[in-house]
Amino acid sequence: MLRFFKKTPTAPSDLYQRNAPKGRAVFNSLIVKEVRRETEDCVSLSFELPERLREDYRFLPGQYLTLKNRIEGEEIRRSYSICSSPFEGELRVAVKEVERGRFSTYANRELRAGERLDVMTPEGRFTFQPQEQREAVYVGFAAGSGITPILSILKTVLEREPRSRFLLFYGNRKSASIIFKNELDDLKDRYLGRLEVHHVLSREDQGSDALKGRIDEVKCRLFADRFFTAAQVESYYLCGPEDMTQQLRSVLSELGVPKERVLYELFTAAQTGDPAKILKQANVPAGRNAAITVILDGEETHFDMDFNRGSVLDAALDAGADVPFACKGAVCCTCRAKVLEGEVEMDMNYALEDDEVEEGCVLTCQSHPRTDRVVISYDA
Numbered sequence: 001m002l003r004f005f006k007k008t009p010t011a012p013s014d015l016y017q018r019n020a021p022k023g024r025a026v027f028n029s030l031i032v033k034e035v036r037r038e039t040e041d042c043v044s045l046s047f048e049l050p051e052r053l054r055e056d057y058r059f060l061p062g063q064y065l066t067l068k069n070r071i072e073g074e075e076i077r078r079s080y081s082i083c084s085s086p087f088e089g090e091l092r093v094a095v096k097e098v099e100r101g102r103f104s105t106y107a108n109r110e111l112r113a114g115e116r117l118d119v120m121t122p123e124g125r126f127t128f129q130p131q132e133q134r135e136a137v138y139v140g141f142a143a144g145s146g147i148t149p150i151l152s153i154l155k156t157v158l159e160r161e162p163r164s165r166f167l168l169f170y171g172n173r174k175s176a177s178i179i180f181k182n183e184l185d186d187l188k189d190r191y192l193g194r195l196e197v198h199h200v201l202s203r204e205d206q207g208s209d210a211l212k213g214r215i216d217e218v219k220c221r222l223f224a225d226r227f228f229t230a231a232q233v234e235s236y237y238l239c240g241p242e243d244m245t246q247q248l249r250s251v252l253s254e255l256g257v258p259k260e261r262v263l264y265e266l267f268t269a270a271q272t273g274d275p276a277k278i279l280k281q282a283n284v285p286a287g288r289n290a291a292i293t294v295i296l297d298g299e300e301t302h303f304d305m306d307f308n309r310g311s312v313l314d315a316a317l318d319a320g321a322d323v324p325f326a327c328k329g330a331v332c333c334t335c336r337a338k339v340l341e342g343e344v345e346m347d348m349n350y351a352l353e354d355d356e357v358e359e360g361c362v363l364t365c366q367s368h369p370r371t372d373r374v375v376i377s378y379d380a
């Protein structure tokens, strides 16, 4: 893992998060400052940040915001990666419209500047911490809107590590669907020789077989042969569908890259998922109840729940505890808490490191009680 960096003089307007970890993530109502069309099916949203909240919204490149709104009477939460770098002094996310995506359709078609959204303070561990003296090569693999956190990271590399280079392999269907194409072109011109961008298009011929199709294990090997020396890369940043991510991780591992140098972020957890991350369900008889205590901001909430029905997170919400969550899919880690007493079992885990699990941390959106009494703290 990269070490937390020491110091870099920064402009007064930057939003760099210097002192991690911050407190628990909370929502604030923010005014949408700008809705900017990036491509036919993607907008980016920036937010007005009142002075009193600037500290709370400092972020590391690669982190995301969870947005909340009521749409047709129902509360919808979705997480979107921040595409600005902390040194640009603005908070901006990109929202790509997905089929039947209620929030993304609303953001792309209805949301206007001046309206308010509930915005959670920044979260996420797919991050980069610059060191001004470092001279390194970084490689990013992105597909579609997976560019968003990687754009923030690469802008930080270019701005804060003047001797480092970034190689980006970016997959899309066609040129017109490339999000941030102009910005990437501008960055290449501005930081001459330090940013390489290779567009890989599945439905458009660019005159090169290497750049036609999807980013997969074959392409990864090819790129490693042609463009970089796998073992000399400081860190890899992967963001896209799970299938792409798993293929790249396995090729990089075969090429001798230690796994701690490969950081990845999934769009969502696939239904099938990485078998290693889908945890076994114990065979527990139906109708057995556990007494749960949830601690949040020092306050205890007590409730009973069935061993097999629903998650600890949902049961806590039903009991009136304002516990944090975003994806409910084992990916974002917003619902992380620590088991202080008893045991729970998780369905899936894409977010917690092995050592955190050993320390008793769990994703409450995936957790089911396995003892008659369980005490879980969101404060620990």
Ligand code: FES
Pocket: 324, 325, 326, 327, 328, 329, 330, 331, 332, 333, 334, 335, 336, 351, 363, 364, 365, 366
């Ligand atoms: S809410 Fe995202 S991992 Fe639980």
